[in-house]
Amino acid sequence: MKIALLGYGKMGKTIEKLALEKGHSIVFKSTLESSEGNFEAAEVAIEFSSPEAAVENISKALQAGIPIVSGTTGWLDKYSEMVNLCEKRNGSFIYASNFSVGVNLFFSINEYAAKLMAPWKEYDVSVEEIHHLEKKDAPSGTAITIAEGILKHSDKKDWKLNTSEENTLNITAKREEDIKGTHIVSYNSEVDTISFTHQAYSREGFAKGAILAAEWLKDKKGIFTMKDVLSI
Template identity: 70%
Template sequence: MKLALLGYGKMGKTIERLAKEMGHEIVYKKGSSLEEGTLTRAEAAIEFSIPEAAVTNIAHCLEKNIPVVSGTTGWLSEYDDMVQLCKKCNGSFIYASNFSIGVNLFFSINEYAAKIMAPWKEYSAGIEEIHHTQKLDAPSGTAITIAEGIIQHSEKKSWTMETPQDNEIKIEAVREGDVKGTHTVAYVSAIDTISLTHKAHTRDGFAKGAILAAQWLKNKKGVFTMKDVLGI
């Protein structure tokens, strides 16, 4: 498969390495100080850039009828605009806050846990996410997706990084070292704590999931999620 890489930081370089190992060809790559190849040769684009560039990158692909997979977080105030543009262009688009297969399984486990914990009011839910010091957004898109999964299946209405009200979920964002990504959901009562944790050991899981999504998106039209890709 011929792939374009929009964003050529740590994730872009990891995707490039793994894609080549899997037999794919990188026909275009673009970073802050790099542009090589021809975008229109691509059968799909994988977008891991920065929030300020994501919308332009996604729109450019949709307008050129190139299926695009985006894992950039921090731009979602304009997500609905990209959905509408995808429909207008009869394009193909997947956004995920996290493309790791393990994390997406974790999302489903989190939603199931929220359902069975909902009747037990003595437990309060909280989320902690830990990432490397170079991560630009806080909380992580993954943590927000986790919070939204709990909100969907409980009486909680929103999340906060401040002291939570009764209808809010507290998200704590920690930045340290070169942590690839650790997310913990904890249900705490006066008697005990129940916790679920996903810990990424390398960036390869994110990259493999993004490549899988790009392969899956080929020859499809519409807006999809990783639940569609994984059938969960």
């Protein structure tokens, strides 16, 4: 599979390493400052850049008819525009706040737990995320996806960052040295706490999931999620 890497930071380099090990080739890679290779030769594009560059990168791939997998967070106010462009161009697009297989299983566990806990009003639910110091957006896209899964089965109206409002789901975001990504969901009552955690040890889980999604998407048309890729 011939891959274009739109964004060649730490994630892009990890994806390159693992893709080459799987026998794929990298025909194009770009950063904000430079690019090299032949973009039009790509069979699929994988996009991990920055919130400022994501929309342009995704648009570029869709306009060129190249299926694109995007894992950049912090730009979702433009998501509907990219969906409309994909439909207009009869393109192929997967966005995920997190491509890790483990995290996507965690999303499903989270929704099941939220449904199970919904009748038990004595428990107050909250979400905590911890990431490395270089992460620009807060809360993380993964934490927002977790919160949205909880809200489907909750009386709470919305989520907010660092809030104590009664009918609002609180997300706490922390930035610490060399943390790849930790997400904790907690249900707290006066007598006990129920919590579950996903902790990433390296970027490889995210990279492997992105490559898996690209392999799955290559010959398809439409707008998909990791639930489609993993059949969950």
